Amino acid sequence: MDELERICIQVRKDIMLQIGTFGVGHVGGSLSIVELLVVLYRLHMRFDPQKPEMSGRDRLIVSKGHSGPAVYAILCNEGFFSRDWLLTLNQPDTNLPSHCDMNKTPGIDMTTGSLGQGFSCAVGVALASRLCSDGAYIYVILGDGELQEGQIWESAMFAAHEFLNNLIVFIDYNDAQIDGRIGQVCGIEPLAEKWRAFGWEVVEIGDGNSCREVNDGITFAKNTKRPCAVILHTIKGKGVSFVENSGVLSHSMVISKENMNLAFMELDSRI
Amino acid sequence: MxxxxxxxxxxxxxxxxxxxxxxxxxxxxxxxxxxxxxxxxxxxxxxxxxxxxxxxxxxxxxxxxxxxxxxxxxxxxxxxxxxxxxxxxxxxxxxxxxxxxxxxxxxxxxxxxxxxxxxxxxxxxxxxxxxxxxxxxxxxxxxxxxxxxxxxxxxxxxxFRKECVSIFDENYKFSFLKADKLREGADVSVFCTGLMVEESILAAEELAKSGISAEVINIHTVKPIDKESIIASVRKTGRAVTAENHNIIGGLYSAVSEVLSLNCPAPMRSVGINDEFGQVGRIQFLKSYYGMTKNVIVNKVMELLNEKK
Structure with a gap:
């Protein structure tokens, strides 16, 4: 089995472990970005888990901050903190709150959770990196529902105006938000055309849960003259059948111990 | 400038x-x-x-x-x-x-x-x-x-972008922690900020003509607020007026009230915008419309002084 796929299974198990231990959490949108996180951290990002504040490191800003459990799983896999932390998600005094917090978790580069804001922060980070000439790439993960925030488009316009080609945005297009499918709540199509109209390069990835396709998208995005948006068509809850089958209800779900073990069994069966 | x-x-x-x-x-x-x-x-x-x-x-x-x-x-x-x-x-x-x-x-x-x-x-x-x-x-x-x-x-x-009347000079030394006592007084404390500092000094001068001694303190930093200066002044004077270029809800009046209610409860009056929206106009017109003048400060002080202790 491919090493990346093996890590993806481990990361998915660790997402289920965190949320299952606490009992409830943002499962769907954590599981949908697993391949993206694994490919970024394993194949692309420059970082040092011993020096999480290392200057000139590549940065990841998870603007859809509720996917914290997915980010914690990959950070743990990369050695930023020990595995026992994963059992503390949302517990009193935890270093792993449900939404990403740069002041609590080593390896988290921006505090996010109020949707739309992380992207603006990333634009500032990309400008700062350019001013320092440190050659860092600034990666941002946006939710599809998050694109309904007006601030997203302020940031998109300004990043293109500044030709921030060190800035790469991923859209986790799992087509589900809290109240329904994106098109039912407030449609965001035509999405690729929107980003192009805002001055961005766009690459669309048909299977955003394929490590190979995600890697192709990142490789393309790192070599554009303008900022690049990578639209990842993903599946909310990917990899755990009962979460996938919950559709839009998987945004935040109760995960019983029984269901957590069911998820472990399903994921283990793929190794 | x-x-x-x-x-x-x-x-x-x-x-x-x-x-x-x-x-x-x-x-x-x-x-x-x-x-x-x-x-x-x-x-x-x-x-x-x-x-x-x-x-x-x-x-x-x-x-x-x-x-x-x-x-x-x-x-x-x-x-x-x-x-x-x-x-x-x-x-x-x-x-x-x-x-x-x-x-x-x-x-x-x-x-x-x-x-x-x-x-x-x-x-x-x-x-x-x-x-x-x-x-x-x-x-x-x-x-x-x-x-x-x-x-x-x-x-x-x-x-404030434009020219202000000078309250200080080149020798002034700022500290976030210390409010500016602009005038010593014994009868009433006037806590003011921004545009209302000048009006408060004028009011104190006016009051002095009637033998009323107003202490004027510029609360340049409403958060964190210099509690010690506020408490010390009101312990001495026993009453306070606030003067601000802001709604009296949520601004200086609220902040000073919070300090005094806990540490040194005292009769108070507020000068500022009385829970109204703004409108077009020159500053002098707006000051007068919203009651943000030295005369209003003087009147509020007199009200306090006429109150039974």
Whole structure:
């Protein structure tokens, strides 16, 4: 089995472990970005888990901050903190709150959770990196529902105006938000055309849960003259059948111990 | 000299030495008097266009890289419009951003009700850890600027752009922790800020003619507020009037009341905008319309003095 796929299974198990231990959490949108996180951290990002504040490191800003459990799983896999932390998600005094917090978790580069804001922060980070000439790439993960925030488009316009080609945005297009499918709540199509109209390069990835396709998208995005948006068509809850089958209800779900073990069994069966 | 001119000249000096200062504005560089800085330091000055939310976030991003960003726009758009960005991207994330709100309250003059912030201090004051500062003249601004920069975290500066009557001189030394006692007094404490400092001094002079001794204290920093000076003054005088260019709900009156109610309850009166929206007009008209004059301060003091203890 491919090493990346093996890590993806481990990361998915660790997402289920965190949320299952606490009992409830943002499962769907954590599981949908697993391949993206694994490919970024394993194949692309420059970082040092011993020096999480290392200057000139590549940065990841998870603007859809509720996917914290997915980010914690990959950070743990990369050695930023020990595995026992994963059992503390949302517990009193935890270093792993449900939404990403740069002041609590080593390896988290921006505090996010109020949707739309992380992207603006990333634009500032990309400008700062350019001013320092440190050659860092600034990666941002946006939710599809998050694109309904007006601030997203302020940031998109300004990043293109500044030709921030060190800035790469991923859209986790799992087509589900809290109240329904994106098109039912407030449609965001035509999405690729929107980003192009805002001055961005766009690459669309048909299977955003394929490590190979995600890697192709990142490789393309790192070599554009303008900022690049990578639209990842993903599946909310990917990899755990009962979460996938919950559709839009998987945004935040109760995960019983029984269901957590069911998820472990399903994921283990793929190794 | 105009306050914005003083600010630009001081920033120019500081930016020559401190390479970490970043200027970001939302299409108001000229109004803020910052155009020269954009010419001199083009690589460190940014204009995000009419997009205040993005301005706040971009500043937070710069701060996470170790820079000290200053953001500029008119007071209502620097506060109520981007309240969540200030709360989360800046304050909760512990970013070091300096927020300049231009032309507070009635200083918006002919821009009228849409631009007249009667609520900016109230909006921000309940955000944990933020510092809120309002200079009353150019000497205070000049002396405070290095302190604004060295104070870690979010600092909101409520800045009147135009020329102010000088309250201080070149020898003035600013401290965030210490309110300015402008006049000693024994009968009443007048706590004032910004545009109302001058009116309060005039009121104290007027009261002195009737043998009433008013202590005048400039509360330049409403958060964190200098509790000791407020308590010490009211322990001595036994009564207090506040005077501010803001809604009396959420601003200086509220802040001083909070200190006194807990530590030294005393009869109080407020001078300021009495829970009304703004409107167009010149400052003198607006001062008179909203009751923000020395005469109103004098009247409120007399009311207090005539109250039975």
């Amino acid at each position: 105009e306050m914005r001119k003083v600010l630009a000249l001081e920033l120019q000096k500081i930016m020559q030495i401190n390479k970490y200062i970043i200027i970001i504005n939302a299409d108001l560089a000229r109004a803020a008097g910052l155009s020269d800085l954009y010419e001199i330091f083009p690589e460190r000055c940014f204009n995000v266009g009419v997009a205040e939310q993005n301005m706040a976030g971009v500043a937070a991003g710069f701060s996470s890289y170790g820079f000290i960003p200053f953001i500029f726009t008119f007071t209502p758009f620097a506060t109520r419009r981007i309240c969540d960005q200030i709360a989360i991207s800046i304050c909760y994330a512990k970013q070091n951003v300096k927020i300049f709100g231009l032309d507070p309250g009635i200083a918006a003059e002919n821009n009228g009700g849409t631009h007249m912030s009667v609520e900016d201090v109230g909006v921000l004051r309940s955000i944990p850890k933020i510092t809120i500062f309002e200079p009353c003249d150019e000497f205070q601004l000049k002396s405070a600027l290095p302190e604004v920069i060295s104070r870690d975290g979010a600092v909101y500066v409520r800045l």
